[in-house]
């Protein structure tokens with residue numbers, strides 16, 4: 531029988547193919563069924579070992595099944611701590627918030643608020659979009675070419691990649707895409723240092739020009755380091771300019787750090803912004 535000739539890996543993949551929808555991303559390119567995981571290594575069902583450069587899409591900073599993480603999880607189970615509390619608080623949750631706040635610059639910490647969204651990055655961005663719309667009463671969102679903010683209806687609307695949008699009509703309207711300061715593939719065709727100056731000048735002009743066609747936006751969202759767009763760090767002077775412009779115009783600035791945050795770029799960004807767990811949000815005081 532043909533099925534008997536399939537390896538264990540192939541069998542599970544075939545099962546997955548027949549039972550799961552096509553809305554899968556990584557398995558399309560990495561046909562493997564994972565059996566075990568330790569540190570940086572993954573072992574598939576046929577015993578083949580891989581170095582896991584994906585690291586759970588960047589979420590497993592300590593690798594798979596790190597002893598410290600296992601110990602903490604075991605302790606929670608042994609101590610009969612609740613595993614689900616909706617948004618009620620617990621001592622462990624408060625300790626977690628303490629530790630997150632301790633990471634923030636002091637000035638920043640004073641006004642910082644944390645929001646526990648759903649578990650995904652897309653959920654955090656959705657929450658930010660709702661927050662800025664509620665706070666301003668405005669509806670349009672300024673986003674950037676090359677941005678990736680998720681695959682939900684609204685987060686796909688504010689993401690740059692047009693391919694997944696082609697078949698989904700009527701995504702969230704009122705999204706204005708702006709040029710990201712990509713020095714290598716400069717949207718203005720000049721590259722180098724000048725490109726970020728032109729980008730911020732362009733954006734400031736757009737926001738000041740009563741003939742720009744743009745109504746006052748609910749917020750601006752950007753990745754300080756674009757991830758899916760190609761690991762593109764925005765120049766710090768550009769970020770500071772964007773912060774100045776949005777502050778002066780009273781536009782809430784959402785910094786999406788779902789991919790780059792919590793030390794994954796090596797150090798904290800030297801910007802003074804408010805923080806939520808998976809995402810920075812700066813809302814200027816009116």
Ligand SMILES: Cc1ncc(COP(=O)(O)O)c(C=O)c1O
Pocket residue numbers: 587649650651652653655678679680681753757758786787788789790
């Ligand atoms: C910058 C950024 N924002 C948002 C998301 C969405 O996160 P999730 O896939 O957890 O919804 C991602 C995911 O890669 C991301 O890189």
